[in-house]
Amino acid sequence: MKLFYWAVAAAIVLTILAVLFVPGVDDFIEQTFQRYLGRAAR
Amino acid sequence: MQLMLRILIILACLLAIPVAAVATAAVKQRFADGPNRVFSGGPLVAGELYTGPEPDWSFVNEIPTVELQLLDPAQSRRIWIAEAEGKLYVWSGYMSTTVGRIWKQWPVQAERDGRAIIRINGTRYERQLNRIQSGDELDAIAAAITGKYPSQTTRAGIEAGGVWVFEAAPRN
Numbered sequence: 001m002k003l004f005y006w007a008v009a010a011a012i013v014l015t016i017l018a019v020l021f022v023p024g025v026d027d028f029i030e031q032t033f034q035r036y037l038g039r040a041a042r
Numbered sequence: 043m044q045l046m047l048r049i050l051i052i053l054a055c056l057l058a059i060p061v062a063a064v065a066t067a068a069v070k071q072r073f074a075d076g077p078n079r080v081f082s083g084g085p086l087v088a089g090e091l092y093t094g095p096e097p098d099w100s101f102v103n104e105i106p107t108v109e110l111q112l113l114d115p116a117q118s119r120r121i122w123i124a125e126a127e128g129k130l131y132v133w134s135g136y137m138s139t140t141v142g143r144i145w146k147q148w149p150v151q152a153e154r155d156g157r158a159i160i161r162i163n164g165t166r167y168e169r170q171l172n173r174i175q176s177g178d179e180l181d182a183i184a185a186a187i188t189g190k191y192p193s194q195t196t197r198a199g200i201e202a203g204g205v206w207v208f209e210a211a212p213r214n
Contacts, residue, residue, distance in 0.1 A: 001048075008055040012062045019066040029067040030079045037080060040141045 072117070076109045076161065080145075082117040083109070086159050089166045096212055097167075099125040103190055105162060108132075112148060112171075113157040119148055122193075123160075123210075126186035127179070130210040132160075132171070133187065135195070138204040149173075149206040160210060169210040176201055183207055 018025045068081045077083035086109055102108070102123050110132060111118035124131050134149040136142025152158065156171035174180065180197040187195045199205050 004052070005055070008058065011059050015059055015063045016066045019063055020070060026067045026070055027078060029063045030071070030081055033064050033067070034080045037141070037145060 076111075077118050077120045079120060082119050082148075084118065085116045086111045086118050086161045086166055089161050089164045092165050092167045099128065099130045102130065102162060103186075109161040110148070111159045111161075112151055112155065113159070114155045115151065117148075118161075122187075122191055123162075124183070124186040124190050126182040130160075130169070131174075131183050131186070131207055132210055133183075133195070133200075133205055133207040135193070135205050137206050138202070149208070152208060153206075156208070157213060158210065167210075168213045170213040171208040172211055174200075174207050174209055175203075180207070 019029055020026075071078055071081040071083050074083045075085070075087045102125050105123065107120045108123045109118050110121050121132050121134070134146045136146060137149060152171040153173050156173075158169050158171050160167045160169055174183070180200050184195050184197050184200065187193050195205050200207050
């Protein structure tokens with residue numbers, strides 16, 4: 001379980017770095033979020 | 043019981059990854075000059091500030107979205123826009139749903155303080171947002187909205203509060 005927590009922490013850090021610095025990732029996240037948000041708001 | 047707790051912890055941990063992604067993207071957008079899609083952007087900085095006579099707004103009917111910034115708070119978002127009978131209108135749907143009311147904060151803020159800047163094709167226009175809740179002009183506005191977008195906005199929907207419509211009037 002300890003290894004799992006480390007893996008999740010690493011995944012979160014990598015995700016944040018990718019959103020901040022990899023071109024297009026932030027737009028992909030926003031686009032995906034928009035899709036679910038629009039559906040939920042109806 | 044122990045197993046259930048463990049499953050819940052695992053699910054929460056896995057959920058934290060997309061939540062972190064969305065939160066990071068939202069925070070990042072706040073520091074940008076303008077919005078992207080749904081996340082609010084920072085103040086509209088780039089672009090010439092328009093001065094002069096009231097433009098012929100019919101050109102906005104060829105533009106899918108514009109950037110709207112309120113002065114208070116100084117955040118921007120991307121929204122639909124339409125022209126009807128020579129006037130400029132912006133609006134917000136989903137205002138009668140719980141998710142919509144959480145998501146759409148700007149209409150409430152605009153009703154409190156309607157001073158706004160709209161950036162269209164790189165030009166910034168200072169406007170005053172005035173909410174319209176009734177009147178015959180709603181027929182023309184609803185027709186302009188449905189004629190331009192795949193929207194089911196009706197006068198009744200606006201009057202019922204499901205859609206908040208604002209005229210983007212000149213700011214004096």
